[in-house]
Amino acid sequence: MFVGAIVYGRGASNHLGRPYGLDQTQVAELVRVALTDHAAPVTQMIAATLRQLRAASPGLRLVVSFADTTQGHHGGIYQAGNWIYTGTTDPHTLSYVVHGREIHGRSLRHLAVARGPGETAEEFVRRTIDPHVRSITTPTLKHRYLYPLDRAMRRQLLDRARPYPTRLEVSPRA
CATH class of the missing domain: 3.40.630 (Aminopeptidase)
Known part of the structure; x- marks a missing residue:
């Protein structure tokens, strides 16, 4: 048990x-x-x-x-x-910093499900959520x-x- x-x-x-x-x-x-x-x-x-x-x-x-x-x-x-x-x-994963918090790239794409045609997830998040979003590479x-x-x-x-x-x-x- x-x-x-x-x-x-x-x-x-x-x-x-x-x-x-x-x-x-x-x-x-x-x-x-x-x-x-x-x-x-x-x-x-x-x-x-x-x-x-x-x-x-x-x-x-x-x-x-x-x-x-x-x-x-x-x-x-x-x-x-x-x-x-x-x-x-x-050995490296692309992550993002959104509002000072590190999130996985997959999580960023979930935030950007309503993005426009040809717009990347990062561009959508920059336009709608955090204008200072940035990508980082983390060891995983x-x-x-x-x-x-x-x-x-x-x-x-x-x-x-x-x-x-x-x-x-x-x-x-x-």
């Missing part, structure tokens, strides 16, 4: 499966592991949810997840669950882990496997 949630979704990008030859209906992202009180190991709970996900989604072939080094994570729960580590994401190194849901997919991905990172290789944001 545990208190919390293990959440799967389509992921932040509709191209999540493209590098693996999969369309959006064949791949999911383990989006969040948020647990408080639990007696069972986290990897055991994730394994149980993966079995449920596989049974409920017969066309699903792959689950992707990320460990965010800026949060001090290295992916130990994925390593313990025998996920395939494939390296890191792009994330470790990428893959969990194939069938043997053929596992075989296809094994050549992408890299050695697991250690906790010492994590570089939390200063």
Whole structure:
């Protein structure tokens, strides 16, 4: 028994499966592991949810997840669950400063859903919300882990496997 949630979704990008030859209906992202009180190991709970996900989604072939080094994570729960580590994401993310607060580029685009034809999200926000909006590049190194849901997919991905990172290789944001 545990208190919390293990959440799967389509992921932040509709191209999540493209590098693996999969369309959006064949791949999911383990989006969040948020647990408080639990007696069972986290990897055991994730394994149980993966079995449920596989049974409920017969066309699903792959689950992707990320460990965010800026949060001090290295992916130990994925390593313990025998996920395939494939390296890191792009080490820099384009963010924006709006009214003195840093927001992710995706959040900026959500603010700008009513922009005019040919107008960028940044131009819309500058025109309607904050005339001083500016872009910044922030380091957001994330470790990428893959969990194939069938043997053929596992075989296809094994050549992408890299050695697991250690906790010492994590570089939390200063």
